[in-house]
Amino acid sequence: MTHSEPGSEAHAGMVPNDFGVPSGERIHVDGLLEALLAVSAGLDLDTTLRTIVKSAIALVDAKFGALGVVGDSEELKQFVYEGIDETGRELIGDLPRGRGVLGALISDPKPLRLDDLSKHEASVGFPDHHPPMKTFLGVPIQTRGQVFGNLYLTEKTNGRAFTAHDEMIVLALASAASIAIDNSQLYALTKMKQEWLLATGEVTTALLAGADALGVLQLIADKSLSLTSSDCAFLAVPPDPELTGVATAELVVTVASGLDSETLVGHGIPLDFSTSGAVYRNKFPIVTESLEFDPGFGEGHEYGPAIVLPLRDGQQVRGVLAVLKLRGAEQYGADQLASMSAFADQGAVALRLADNQRRMAELDILADRDRIARDLHDHVIQRIFAVGLSVQGTLQRTRAPEVHQRLSGTIDDLQDIIQDIRRAIFDLHATEDGAPSLRSRLNQVVAETSADTDLRVTVQVRGPLSVVDPSLGEQAEAVVREALSNVVRHAQASTVAIVIDVHDSLTVTIADDGIGLPPGAHRRGLKNLCERAFALGGTFDAQSTDGGGTTLVWSVPLPDGNE
Template identity: 55%
Template sequence: MADGDDLPDGSGTTRLRETLAQLQLRELLRGVQDRIDEVINARDRMDGLLEAMLAVASGLELDATLRRIVHAAIDLVDARYGALGVLNPDGNGLAEFIYEGIGEQTRGLIGDLPSGHGLLGLLIEQPKPVRLDVLSNHPSSAGFPEHHPPMRTFLGVPVRVRDKVFGDLYLTEKVGGQGFTEDDEVVVQALAAAAGIAIENARLYEQSQLRRRWQEATSEVRVALIAAEDPAQVLDLVADRALELAGADHAFIAQPEDPEQPEDEVTHLVITVSKGRDGHDFSGRVLPVDGSTSGAAYRRRTPLQVAELESDPAAGHDLELGPALALPLRVAADAVSGVLVTVRESGASPFGPDQLPLAAAFTDQAALALQLADDQRRLRELQVLGDRDRIARDLHDHVIQRLFSIGLSVQSTQQRARSPEVQRRLADTVSDLQNVVSDIRSTIFDLHGSAQSSSQLRQRLNEAVTELVGDSGLHSTIRIAGPLGVVSGELADSAEAVVREAVSNAVRHSGATTVTITASVADDLVIDVTDDGAGIPGTVARSGLHNLEQRAVQAGGELRVERPTAGGTRVVWSAPLPDPGR
């Protein structure tokens, strides 16, 4: 090699090597940076997922929890629209559809919410994740209704509660026009798992709150029974609370017409209490035991949940009824006093699975409380009747006997007296004693009979006589004989009418100084009004007596107007007592 030739320069090779090394370093740094970005993104996504889970689980109200799930899912994967479809109890369609991203105006233009057809129906039939870049290309896609916003990308994930599908979470239109990624699917699945736990907690909370409200209603019924004079008055409260807590549109109670009739002989139930949100009243409607939902619950002594009532009590009300709960009022394992029915109008959602056992427990407790209150009332009545029997025996065995003894003594004294004035006064005393004995006997009859109806009739007659006699100076005496408690309301009205007409005639027309009114009860009710006047003048219209005669004829009795030998007028009105066996 000549001295002037150039020697190989190793610096170029070195520079090349340095350049390659720098490129490799930059590539490595970019890879590290990308990895760092991925870690940061993963961390951010995990932070977002954690925040979403916390947001989903932040409340216990079910409706609010469902809306938080949709909102969290949209934020987590940058979706424009999101929805959660809740399956119906049969699991073959959607009962609820909670959505976000569509305005109310657009929602109104779209029309009905989805019910579970097309691609949504596929997710119901095959509960597994579905991720699509072009939604309309899927064979199950059924398209969109008019006015529906365009949707291209799609991600659907099932939401499970205790391994049972609760519903499906739907997300569409990822921001930027990109498709949903596998990472998006994984994140939404994790959110769906957390949502299932939050939904279960919200359900348990709602169940506990509902159970508490039913228990409070039971306590309210018990308190009302303590204050009520008649336990039947509390049935209105039972129907009101059942209507409110079951979320029903109508509630009614149907009972046998004769509470004492054996259950196997009952053929019809009568609606005795009716409550409704729109004023419809079914009271008085008769339901057959055979061929009606109410009758089936009554006969089987078992709570029933039906989609529609048999033998609809709303017939003729321009009203269609739908889902219903029929709850027997069980006072014992083998005894039912009636049926409580809560019903919603046609087209309404069915009652939830938790409603039937809670409503049945409330009905059982209310029926038992009603029965206990009725038993206590009857026990008190028996105690009162026992006291009355004791008082009646004491009056008969002691008081009347002593009065008889006093009367005999006075009569003996009267016979020995020589002064006519003394004899007259002693005779009046004996007569007064006889009247007292008669009054005591009437009281004994009242004590053995129905005190309420007896005292009412006695009071009506007393008030009528007091009102008519007033300040006229006419001396009146009222005598009662026999058990007035057996007199029916219609006969009691006639008895008062007779007394008013006869006493009014005595006061206005007879010129009498005394009038005696006797009401006696044996086989017939007899009203005897006798005065010591001059009789009824012939010029006086007898239309009032004619009316009394018509009353007597209608009741199967008679009216007699007599003039006693000693003078005055005697009006006797009688009518047979109604046959208790009829």
């Protein structure tokens, strides 16, 4: 066994004299130059690596050659070989991972020349069906000061051991190979960045063209899958777009691409004890060997390496984008994480666009409902009133009992139609969940209670009715109905003013211009209003005003959560 100690660098066409080369042996300069040109001719990395191995075998007349690419864990992540056919490769089994003599060259990246592999202290032998190998020459390949991999050569065809001359030639080839590999890596990186830019442009075009937000998210998942050579990709967002940060307990997979995409969509991912939840809360990407929580993969696949990125929209995170590879696949690189981070933010833009589109659609619907309600109230109901007045005038002039009865029925039908239109108007102001708002319910109570009278009722609201909880809203509705019914039956009033005031308490004030409260009046309706107020810790007061009429004031405190 002999270890070479390389001297000064070899220049093109120049050979140092301290390699112990016999005086009669000459370097095949033409062959070396041809190999250097072949190695530097291409830009595809895989093609370049295979060309390096073939050139090395030809230069030193070896039977077998290989180039192992060293990964982050100091194991071989790629192994390009020549001299063994595919049948022999399948019989041997898994490719080397960098143990034995190959591992010795990884831990100590210096040229290694052996006359007998089996006598090296790190030798672990060969697996079954592996061809016999005795002589060995290994040379490291460095790019930008870092070990990229090692070039391995075994078994010269003449049966002799590798010489210092062979080592020197392979060293010269390795030096050129490092430049070729660096160029190929730069080309691959540039090409990858260009592909990410094209994908970003495609997404941007779809956004500007007003494409459906879900379709844009699907495009983002598809591009992320293909550009990272992943097996699965998915995008998860909060179930309610109004919820952000800690306000939600889970994320829901909205779109997916690749394996298990059909089973993934719709599955929930809890924020606790999940990689996606940690990314969503911390707003930082995570590269991991496996996800902490299974978001709903099928039983046929096991996933390993993953990248999970936040969809950042300023300081807000709208969801997460994840890409995964099957278990045992190569880990993701730092360059992939950097490229994906910028691309993932396009997903946040798409989600914000979807949110804006949803809000605009809601505003359009509300505006359209207001227009319809206004047209019904200002035009349709007024025309029906005019028709009703005309029919009433005709009714007063008719003499025939049958015609009189029919016209009376028509007037009642018109009144029913007006009530139906009023209910339709109130329904147009229903809240998103389909239940009428407190304001619309109070207006409906006023319309129903005063429908068959000439009473003129005004309703004024001061403060946000939205803070009034449903149970208290039902009480207010009952108070207005009870008080207004009393006015209709007993007050002989022509106008009623209802004021709803929301501050620290909910106060309902109802004032009419009727005959006022008779002395000693004790009506059951007023008693009910008083009991409702006391039950809620509030107050009730009913007083006759100096100018005539009655003023009722019903007030109860708002719950602490609404203050």
